[in-house]
Structure formats: structure tokens, C-alpha cells
Amino acid sequence: MSSGAPRGQGQVIRLPRGASLSDFADKINANPGSLVQEMFNLGEMVTATQSCSDDTLQILGEHLGFDIQIVSPEDEDRELLAQFNIDLDAEVASDRLVSRPPVVTVMGHVDHGKTKLLDAIRKANVVEGEAGGITQHIGAYQVHVQHDGIERALTVIDTPGHEAFTAMRARGAQVTDIVVLVVAADDGVMPQTIEALNHAKAADVPIVVAVNKIDKPEANPDKVRQQLTEYGLVAEEYGGDTMFVNVAAKPGIGIEDLLEAVLLTADASLELTAPIDGPAQGVAIEAHLDKGRGAVATVLVQKGTLRAGDSIVAGGAHGRVRAMLDENGKPVSEAGPARPVMVLGLTAVPGAGDTFLAAEDDRTVRQIAEQRQARRRAASFANSHRRPSLETIMEQLKEGERTSLNLVLKGDGSGSVEALEDALFKLDIPEEVQLRIIHRGVGAITESDVMLASASSEAVTIIGFNVRASNKVREIADREGVEIRYYTVIYQAIEEIDAALKGLLKPExxxxxxxxxxxxxxxxxxxxxxxxxxxxxxxxxxxxxxxxxxxxxxxxxxxxxxxxxxxxxxxxxxxxxxxxxxxxxxxxxxxxxxxxxxxxxxxxxxxx
Known part of the structure; x- marks a missing residue:
């Protein structure tokens, strides 16, 4: 042990993800050089300004007698916003609260008719524009229905239908008040039905079951009710408290009954209120890069009112709201609680699920966005680059024998890219093959993506999901020997990458x-x-x-x-x-x- 670094007596030190030894030294009033020496004594070579992984910080803290607590991303964000006197969790006075429409998420197994059901609800045809009839994006829409002689609004979030979108489906349940679980009467309860049900239960939200396709000759709605009792959903007619509604989306049977059941459930078990005044807060549900309009984010306002001209920050993106559009592409001047709108004017594409908030001026939102970006960079840098320690040098030499599949992921929406990445890391990859994603982004495949791929010491494949490369970019890719693959259906991409990974294995x-x-x-x-x-x-x-x-x-x-x-x-x-x-x-x-x-x-x- 060197004598330069101070010793703690179980003292708690809070550090953000990706903190450096200099950050640690500042907290304990030590010389960063002494911590570098301590790390060397522990068999790891780390510079004073380098981002450290959580494990590295914990090991050093334990060695010096400090209790290191890594600040969670949520706490980190709260501390950052506190610097700008913004408190997302502040109590709201009851006189400021007004009732708001319920937010409904439609979930269920692939091909059980979720999109057709939404078509019937909002009298629009989305499914024809979807590759393979599978919803590839999250969309949010507001519909108006007559209930007890009063026109009521409902906000509907449509989650994608394939199991690869588990992450996005879970996110849909986090912003929702009620889940409509769609189960086909001719197919019954399937694996994704249970998966969707588990997400809804984890989010602790009421569930209304839509038993779809009852017009089919082989339909058996009673079997669906019976199957779901095994998972704790007991129909009202069986003495339970879950509303089951028989519907047939194509001919439009039972749609009004379903909407009524949703509103009755909302009125019975939820007290939906939110402040309508004050700066807007909410969630970015989906975002993509539009060729003519730049970064376009679909946001769901949860508190306050969002107006055109407001300065907003969503994740690491910031900007001024140039225009707001509703689900039909019509301009909207302001959006209150539970209202989904498309926002134009952000400088970058936010991640699906990022919180957004409106602030007083452009300078505040820019500073928040820049600090968030810096923290995320530090955290991802620490996690993606494990520093070589004296014990792992031999392991790293062995890793030279490994084969790796390196990918650049580009998609039309941040939710799609995130879901594709999530699905790829869930693949059953053998130890001798590594899957590395060296870059991910939203928008068309650019020259810089190709140059990044060609600059790598190993072969890199660019995956384009619902995006293409221009002729010029294709020419550069051909010249540099970079492979570009295009996909429009997510599980096709996953299957081919899985096959490629198996092809990289040494033959047995x-x-x-x-x-x-x-x-x-x-x-x-x-x-x-x-x-x-x-x-x-x-x-x-x-x-x-x-x-x-x-x-x-x-x-x-x-x-x-x-x-x-x-x-x-x-x-x-x-x-x-x-x-x-x-x-x-x-x-x-x-x-x-x-x-x-x-x-x-x-x-x-x-x-x-």
C-alpha cells in the first residue's frame, strides 16, 4: 500500500457512472496521482482522467475503506436538474389539478389483431403501410368517444407486435394508465400474451381484455377467459374484477363496448389528474430523423402545457418547439396532459422513453442537454472499454483468437434501433464469438458511418433498418469493402445476424x-x-x-x-x-x- 491516498472508515462516497479517479480524488480531498498509484498496486493501469467502470470504482473504494455508491441514472438526472431549480417530483397543490384523459396501451401477441383493433378505433389504416403486417413503431393517438352523453378523450399508445420489442413494450407500460390486452379468440393465450401481461402487472396498471376475432368460426372466447384465470385475470362474469370484451376488429363488432369498458375501468380504479399550468413535462415515445423536417419526436405530455415556441430538452437533445402536429399531421398550438403530439425543432434525435421538459430559456435546456450527453458518454465509455489489468493481459491475448461480428446500426426511429440492439444482445451467442455494436444512430446511412466501419481494424457490417444509403455512400462502401444490409422487418434482421454469428464459429x-x-x-x-x-x-x-x-x-x-x-x-x-x-x-x-x-x-x- 502506498501512503499517499487517505483511508476512509466506511465513509459513503457518491459517484456518477463513468467517474474518473480525479472525480474520486476531489470527493476525498486526495491527490489523483496517489489513486493512480493505488490502482497500479491493485494490478490495474488507469489514468487520472479516464472513465472508470463501476467495478473499478467499487474495488478501489473497498481497498481504501470507502463505501462507494454509484448514482443511478435517475438520481443523476434529478441532481443535474436540481442545479437548475427543476424538481420533477415536486408536490402539486390540489387546486391546480384538473382531470385528464386516460392513457391506454394496446398489447398482445403478434398477429392477434392489435393494429386492426386500433384501425377500428380511430378509423385509419396503419397496417397496410407496415412491413409484413407487423407494427414497427410506437404510435400515439387521441380518440374521442361518447360516454354517458359526454364526449371523452382517450389517448392510445400502440406498441409494436414482435417479441423483439420487449424493451419498447415495457416502456409503453410505464407511461400508461390502462392496458388493453388483445387475445385472439381462435388462438388463445400465447407466449407474448403472457409477456405483455407480466409487463402490465409490473407497471401495476389495470387491465381490460379484448377478446378479438370472435367472428371466426373456430373462435372460442370462453377458452380465453378460462386460460387467463391461470394468470390471475378473472372475468367479471366469473366473479372477478377484470373486464373482458368480445370484439371483432375487421367488421368493427364490440368496439364501442371496449372503449366504454376502458372508461369504466378508469373511472372506477383511477383518479386521473394533472396540473395543466406550468412548464410541460412528459416522455418521448418515439423519435426519428425526417429528411425535410429534421429530428421529429412524438411526445406525451404528462404535466403542464406544451406550447409552440417553448424551449425543451429531451434526453440529450434540446431545441425550441418550431411546430407541433397531431396524429393526423395537423398543426396544434398547445398540448395539455395526456396529449400526444409530434414536436419539430430538436437539434438531435432523443431516445425512445427519454423524459422531456420545457424550461425558461434556450440556454438552460442546452446546458442540461450537454451535461446529460457528457455523463452518458462517460458512462458508455467506462462500460465499453474495460481497462487491461495485470491479471487480464493473458486473457486479452487469448481474445485475439476470438472472432467478432462488428455492427453499425442505423434505423428510422430511436425506438427501432434500441429494440434491435436489445434483441441482438439477447441472442444466444457462444463464448468464442463476440458481438460488438460500434455505433448506433437514427437516419440514413451516411458517409461517416461507412468511414467509421472502414477505419476499424476488423470487418464491420452496417445494418440499415427502414433506411437506405445514397448512391454516393454506396459507391464509397463498395470502394472501402464495407458491407451494407437492409431490413424492413426486425426479426428477419435478427435471424440473419444469428446465422452470421454461427457462421463465424470454427467448425466442430x-x-x-x-x-x-x-x-x-x-x-x-x-x-x-x-x-x-x-x-x-x-x-x-x-x-x-x-x-x-x-x-x-x-x-x-x-x-x-x-x-x-x-x-x-x-x-x-x-x-x-x-x-x-x-x-x-x-x-x-x-x-x-x-x-x-x-x-x-x-x-x-x-x-x-
Missing amino acids: FEEVELGSAEIRDVFRSSKIGNISGCIVRSGVIRRNAKARLLRDGAVVADNLTISSLKRFKDDATEVREGFECGLTLSNFNNVQVGDIIETFEMREKPRA
């Missing part, structure tokens, strides 16, 4: 037995050595096949080759079971009558 071989022969006689030849006169007992004996020699059941010689094979005086390629032959073994002469020769070949084993 297995031994396949060909046949065996018993030596009946041994002929001595001065020219070629001992010739074994054999009878083939099983299978086939082939010339040039690999062989081993067994004597009294024990292997005497292995890794031999049958160098010559004859039937009587004629050369033979192979001799089958029951026939006699003469053969010689390469570089092995110690054969005896009664020995058994086994032949085999090595065949490549297909990867599971």
Missing part, C-alpha cells in the same frame, strides 16, 4: 465410424512392409480413410491411414462387409493375426 467435427476389419493373416513384403489379409466385419473399408488398430480390445495405434487397399491383385477404392481384402497401414508395421482395424472419418457437425 465429430467422428463417424465407417467400418471394421479383422486381420486373418500377415504377409511380409520387403518392398512395402507388412500386408494385412483381412475380412471386413462391418460397414466399409476405404482407401485413405483414417484408422486405428485394436488388440484384445485395447487401442495399440491411433491416427493411422489405410495407404493401400486391394481385392486379390486389383487395387480397390473400398471393400464392403463380408468380403476379403489386403491392406497396408501408413507408417505402422506391427500388425498381428486377430487384430481389429477400425476406420472412421471426421465430419463437420452442424451448429444448433
Whole structure:
């Protein structure tokens, strides 16, 4: 131990993700150089200004007697906003609260009719524009329905339908008040139905079950009710408290009943209020880069009112609201609680699920965005670059033998890119292959993406999800030898990348037995050595096949080759079971009558 660094007596030190040794030194009034020396003593080489992983900081803290607590991203953000006197969790006076529409998320198994149900609700046709009939984005819409003679608003969030979008589906449940679980009456409860149900339960929100496709001849709505009782959803008609509604989205049967059930559930179990005055706060549900309009984010206002001209920050993106559009593309001057709008004017594309808030001026939002970006960069840098320690140098040398698949992910929306990345990291990847995503972004494939891929020491593939590269970019990619692949359906991308990963594996071989022969006689030849006169007992004996020699059941010689094979005086390629032959073994002469020769070949084993 060096004497330069102070010792703590279990003192708690709070550090942000990706903190450097200099940050740690500031907290304990130490010289950063002394911490660098301590890390060297612990077998890890770290500079004073380098971002450290959480593990590195914990190890150093334990060594020096400090209790290191890594600040969670949420707490980190709260502390950052506190510097600007912004408190997201501040109590709101009851006189400021007004009732707001419920936010409904539609969930369920792929192909159970979620999008068709939404079409019926908002009388629009989304599914025809979707690749393979699978919703590829989160959309948010507001619909108006008559309930007890009063026109009520409902905000509907449509989550994508494939299991690869688990992350986005979970996020949908975090901003929602009620989940509509769509189950096809002809198909019943499926794996994604249970997955969606678990997300809804984790978010602790009421569930209304829409039993869809009841117009089909094989439909069995009662079976769906029975199946869901196993998962704790008991229908009202069975004495439970969950509303089940039979619907058929295509002909539009039961849609009004479903909306009424949603509103009744909202009125019975939820008290939905929010302040309508004050600066707006909410969540970015989806964002993409539009060629003509720049960064476009779909945001759901949760508190306050968002107006055109407001300065806003969403994640690491900031800007001034140039225009707001509703779900039909019509301009909106202001948006209150539970209102989804498309916002134009951000400088960058925020991540799906990033919180947004309006602030007093452009300077405040720019500072918040810049600090968030810096913290995220530090955190991702610390996690993506593990520093070589003295113990891991040998491991890293071994890693040179590994094969890695390096990807650049580009998509039309931040939610799509995030979901694709999430799905790729859930693939069952063998240890000898590494999957590395060196860059991810929203928008068309650019020259800089290709140059980044070509600058890498290893081959990099660019994945374009619903985006393309221009002719100029394609020419550069061809010249630099960079492969670009395009996809419009997410699970097609996942399947192909999974296949590519398996293709990178070194082939596995297995031994396949060909046949065996018993030596009946041994002929001595001065020219070629001992010739074994054999009878083939099983299978086939082939010339040039690999062989081993067994004597009294024990292997005497292995890794031999049958160098010559004859039937009587004629050369033979192979001799089958029951026939006699003469053969010689390469570089092995110690054969005896009664020995058994086994032949085999090595065949490549297909990867599971």
C-alpha cells in the first residue's frame, strides 16, 4: 500500500457512472496521482482522467475503506436538474389539478389483431403501410368517444407486435394508465400474451381484455377467459374484477363496448389528474430523423402545457418547439396532459422513453442537454472499454483468437434501433464469438458511418433498418469493402445476424465410424512392409480413410491411414462387409493375426 491516498472508515462516497479517479480524488480531498498509484498496486493501469467502470470504482473504494455508491441514472438526472431549480417530483397543490384523459396501451401477441383493433378505433389504416403486417413503431393517438352523453378523450399508445420489442413494450407500460390486452379468440393465450401481461402487472396498471376475432368460426372466447384465470385475470362474469370484451376488429363488432369498458375501468380504479399550468413535462415515445423536417419526436405530455415556441430538452437533445402536429399531421398550438403530439425543432434525435421538459430559456435546456450527453458518454465509455489489468493481459491475448461480428446500426426511429440492439444482445451467442455494436444512430446511412466501419481494424457490417444509403455512400462502401444490409422487418434482421454469428464459429467435427476389419493373416513384403489379409466385419473399408488398430480390445495405434487397399491383385477404392481384402497401414508395421482395424472419418457437425 502506498501512503499517499487517505483511508476512509466506511465513509459513503457518491459517484456518477463513468467517474474518473480525479472525480474520486476531489470527493476525498486526495491527490489523483496517489489513486493512480493505488490502482497500479491493485494490478490495474488507469489514468487520472479516464472513465472508470463501476467495478473499478467499487474495488478501489473497498481497498481504501470507502463505501462507494454509484448514482443511478435517475438520481443523476434529478441532481443535474436540481442545479437548475427543476424538481420533477415536486408536490402539486390540489387546486391546480384538473382531470385528464386516460392513457391506454394496446398489447398482445403478434398477429392477434392489435393494429386492426386500433384501425377500428380511430378509423385509419396503419397496417397496410407496415412491413409484413407487423407494427414497427410506437404510435400515439387521441380518440374521442361518447360516454354517458359526454364526449371523452382517450389517448392510445400502440406498441409494436414482435417479441423483439420487449424493451419498447415495457416502456409503453410505464407511461400508461390502462392496458388493453388483445387475445385472439381462435388462438388463445400465447407466449407474448403472457409477456405483455407480466409487463402490465409490473407497471401495476389495470387491465381490460379484448377478446378479438370472435367472428371466426373456430373462435372460442370462453377458452380465453378460462386460460387467463391461470394468470390471475378473472372475468367479471366469473366473479372477478377484470373486464373482458368480445370484439371483432375487421367488421368493427364490440368496439364501442371496449372503449366504454376502458372508461369504466378508469373511472372506477383511477383518479386521473394533472396540473395543466406550468412548464410541460412528459416522455418521448418515439423519435426519428425526417429528411425535410429534421429530428421529429412524438411526445406525451404528462404535466403542464406544451406550447409552440417553448424551449425543451429531451434526453440529450434540446431545441425550441418550431411546430407541433397531431396524429393526423395537423398543426396544434398547445398540448395539455395526456396529449400526444409530434414536436419539430430538436437539434438531435432523443431516445425512445427519454423524459422531456420545457424550461425558461434556450440556454438552460442546452446546458442540461450537454451535461446529460457528457455523463452518458462517460458512462458508455467506462462500460465499453474495460481497462487491461495485470491479471487480464493473458486473457486479452487469448481474445485475439476470438472472432467478432462488428455492427453499425442505423434505423428510422430511436425506438427501432434500441429494440434491435436489445434483441441482438439477447441472442444466444457462444463464448468464442463476440458481438460488438460500434455505433448506433437514427437516419440514413451516411458517409461517416461507412468511414467509421472502414477505419476499424476488423470487418464491420452496417445494418440499415427502414433506411437506405445514397448512391454516393454506396459507391464509397463498395470502394472501402464495407458491407451494407437492409431490413424492413426486425426479426428477419435478427435471424440473419444469428446465422452470421454461427457462421463465424470454427467448425466442430465429430467422428463417424465407417467400418471394421479383422486381420486373418500377415504377409511380409520387403518392398512395402507388412500386408494385412483381412475380412471386413462391418460397414466399409476405404482407401485413405483414417484408422486405428485394436488388440484384445485395447487401442495399440491411433491416427493411422489405410495407404493401400486391394481385392486379390486389383487395387480397390473400398471393400464392403463380408468380403476379403489386403491392406497396408501408413507408417505402422506391427500388425498381428486377430487384430481389429477400425476406420472412421471426421465430419463437420452442424451448429444448433
